[in-house]
Amino acid sequence: MTDYQKALNLIRQYDTIVLHRHNSPDGDALGAQIGLKHILADNFPEKKVFMTGDAAGRYAFMDGAVMDEVPDEVFPQALSIILDCGDAELVSDERYTKAAASLRFDHHLYKGDFTDLDIVASDFESCCGLLTDFALSEGLRILQPAALALYTGMVTDSGRFRYDSTTPRTLRLAAELLERGIDTNALYLQLYAADIEEVKRLAAFIQKIRFTEGGVAYLYNTKEEVAALGVSTFDVSRGMIGIMADLKGVDIWANFTEEGEVIYAELRSSLYNINPVAVKYGGGGHMKASGATLRSRDEVTAMLKDLDEIRRSSHV
Numbered sequence: 564m565t566d567y568q569k570a571l572n573l574i575r576q577y578d579t580i581v582l583h584r585h586n587s588p589d590g591d592a593l594g595a596q597i598g599l600k601h602i603l604a605d606n607f608p609e610k611k612v613f614m615t616g617d618a619a620g621r622y623a624f625m626d627g628a629v630m631d632e633v634p635d636e637v638f639p640q641a642l643s644i645i646l647d648c649g650d651a652e653l654v655s656d657e658r659y660t661k662a663a664a665s666l667r668f669d670h671h672l673y674k675g676d677f678t679d680l681d682i683v684a685s686d687f688e689s690c691c692g693l694l695t696d697f698a699l700s701e702g703l704r705i706l707q708p709a710a711l712a713l714y715t716g717m718v719t720d721s722g723r724f725r726y727d728s729t730t731p732r733t734l735r736l737a738a739e740l741l742e743r744g745i746d747t748n749a750l751y752l753q754l755y756a757a758d759i760e761e762v763k764r765l766a767a768f769i770q771k772i773r774f775t776e777g778g779v780a781y782l783y784n785t786k787e788e789v790a791a792l793g794v795s796t797f798d799v800s801r802g803m804i805g806i807m808a809d810l811k812g813v814d815i816w817a818n819f820t821e822e823g824e825v826i827y828a829e830l831r832s833s834l835y836n837i838n839p840v841a842v843k844y845g846g847g848g849h850m851k852a853s854g855a856t857l858r859s860r861d862e863v864t865a866m867l868k869d870l871d872e873i874r875r876s877s878h879v
């Protein structure tokens with residue numbers, strides 16, 4: 564039996580299913596959660612399906628992005644499905660540990676199992692792509708609302724189908740979703756149109772870009788700066804990392820953002836596997852996109868040295 568068949572069997576066995584994903588959700592985490600909720604409703608209308616987790620933030624525009632209040636009593640009879648989450652500590656709603664059974668679909672680099680059946684396929688650009696593959700392989704019906712949510716995850720996690728995680732399979736699966744009738748103009752407006760204040764803020768961050776001696780581009784954002792801008796830490800940390808992506812000669816870039824006693828580090832590369840550096844500081848993610856939570860400015864300096872070292876050792 565394949566893992567997909569095992570997953571489908573688990574889904575069939577339970578009348579109640581709770582859908583989780585990583586905290587501070589992005590388009591892929593929410594797309595997977597909302598998309599699977601629709602798939603379950605459309606294929607197993609008798610099942611009760613809940614979505615649990617923190618609020619959708621800048622992805623609140625997505626249809627059905629409002630989370631459910633899930634009572635404690637639900638879990639002992641339920642199957643918890645965790646989506647787009649590579650780390651037990653990041654699961655939205657830790658009550659999955661109280662569920663009768665648990666299942667995980669993920670595409671982060673494997674760091675170990677934490678559910679009864681972990682389906683981790685890091686060769687997928689997005690968890691939504693993996694779920695689409697699962698649904699199509701198992702003959703589950705995908706209707707338009709599910710397709711829209713899943714497509715949103717695929718397009719955001721693949722950087723508009725641009726990162727090299729994008730494969731022929733990515734586009735074949737995306738095409739299947741487009742067949743269901745997605746208004747891509749409307750979607751891209753919601754995802755990418757910015758108001759003038761946002762563009763000005765972007766310009767301020769662009770002015771702040773600095774470089775290490777080894778040629779790594781980075782931003783360092785203090786608590787005070789974040790507070791003065793009136794935006795969330797997440798919008799700075801995840802939202803501003805991309806501004807360094809297309810600089811000529813830059814193949815590793817990093818964004819450090821203070822919050823409380825910690826500093827969030829986001830690391831990206833167009834060429835190198837920067838994941839081991841994130842893991843060294845307790846983080847994780849993907850080969851070319853990872854993050855970690857640092858404790859001090861010294862750790863920031865040390866991490867930048869490690870990133871410099873990646874470039875130096877591959878240039879000899």
Ligand SMILES: [Mn+2]
Pocket residue numbers: 591592647670688689690720
């Ligand atoms: Mn993802």
